[in-house]
Amino acid sequence: MNYTYLLDEVSLSMVSIVGRKSAYLGELYKMGFNIPKGFIISSRGVNEAIKDLDDEIRGILSSVNLNDTTDLEKRSEMIKSMIIASKLPNEMEKEIYERFSQLGSKYVAVRATATSPLSGASFAGEYETDLFVTQENLIPSIKRVIASYFNPRAIAYRILTHNEAGMAILVQTMINPVSAGTAFSIHPITEEPDYVVIESSFGLGESVTKGMVTPDQYVVSKATRSLVSKRISEKVMKLTYDFAEKKIKSIELSKEEALAESLSDNDAIRIANMAIAIESIFKRNINIEWAIEDKKVYLLEVRGIRRLYPEF
Structure with missing residues (x-):
């Protein structure tokens, strides 16, 4: 299974696989726009990363009380801690490091990108972004971004709207702007x-x-x-x-x-x-x-x- 795509391999037809953000940037990258080089961990890859935790996560969320902020936050932290403590599949880690080395940059930005065809306010700023990530911190950063799929507001939104849109992760050469x-x-x-x-x-x-x-x-x-x-x-x-x-x-x-x-x-x-x-x-x-x-x-x-x- 391939877990990742290079930015120049994706297009608008792949929103459900690589997320809206990546799909639009990939389309423009191929047209010659000046976009930082990057690769995407697909929604399938993200799902594979937490597959072994699925049953436990469902159990934690099965009785969540959305009217109780403390309960929601407690369950969110439990799930996020599990994901951060987990290990990615060996093949996935190897593929991610190979893609990282192809970028030729010491620092990257790691961003979540929602795979929903909608870009509603619910997703704006909902998930984590890590900047100036080194190879040493790459896997922990990716796990932190995956874990943010279970931020309290994101959990509540998905339950209330029955919108189970997934997440992909965009990793790009870091720009240090003037x-x-x-x-x-x-x-x-x-x-x-x-x-x-x-x-x-x-x-x-x-x-x-x-x-x-x-x-x-x-x-x-x-x-x-x-x-x-x-x-x-x-x-x-x-x-x-x-x-x-x-x-x-x-x-x-x-x-x-x-x-x-x-x-x-x-x-x-x-x-x-x-x-x-x-x-x-x-x-x-x-x-x-x-x-x-x-x-x-x-x-x-x-x-x-x-x-x-x-x-x-």
Whole structure:
């Protein structure tokens, strides 16, 4: 059994196997978009990893009381502890290490990707993501991400909606960005379709996506491919990886740094062009996550703007 796929082996027809996130990135990777190299542990692989625990997990969840938060959290922790303490099949571990070595990177990002055709709010931020993972920590990280399938909110959602969508895991070369953020191919508030709205800050993009800073905003005209407005905010901090301490840290910025532009006008136009191209391919308005490292713009994620395209 093959447990994994390279990113350039997957396509939109494989959502149930590799997850939405991986399927869309794989499709765009093959078209030449600048996406970090990666591989996917398939939903079948994830199921195989916890197959021996199935009966025990079902038993723990059989009498869970969703109205009792303490009970739900206790059962969640029991299951997650079991998964983290378990061992992956030897063949799976071997295949994962082989794929890791093919990436040629010391650090990777390990992300869950839901295999449901729906991208409802229930899945947003529901599962774990590990950044700057080394080969030494790769298997523990993968098990931690698998275990997050049994986070309390995820358990409750699946029971209440009878949605048993699985999980795949995307492992990609880690980008250590100078700046990062999001871009919308339609105004996220007014729904004006003629502009790309970019939000940007220094360091890792989680500071933007998790609302930790007020990001800079750049608005680019689709018709002229030119910057029509920008608002530079005071970005009080940035998230960055401390290689000595081996952890992500929040760094307070000086007043001068905080008020500096996190994007050049030219980079804003490059990001907008990427968003416009992706919108044209999928023929729907999209939201992307991007990052800049060594003057290269990387595409990290693409999704439909949920209110407009709930099925994306």
